[in-house]
């Protein structure tokens with residue numbers, strides 16, 4: 001399901017011209033971060049609907065990136081979620 005969303009996000013972005021020129025990975029990651037910042041601003045305004053919309057933008061940019069690179073995001077999410085189940089409480093004393 002997630003890998004299908006990655007393919008679809010990439011296909012849509014491609015059709016809108018967002019992949020006409022190759023973008024550096026660092027720029028793509030900065031743009032993902034910009035969506036996180038937009039989510040933060042929405043939260044600061046108490047705008048829950050916009051907060052969720054910006055979180056969706058984060059996911060869509062990640063999906064697009066993984067779709068373009070044919071990364072198996074779905075497998076890695078499942079693998080990481082399973083790994084997290086067995087990590088220690090607060091990962092050994094971290095605060096965040």
Ligand SMILES: [Mg+2]
Nearest residue numbers: 035038054057
């Ligand atoms: Mg946005």
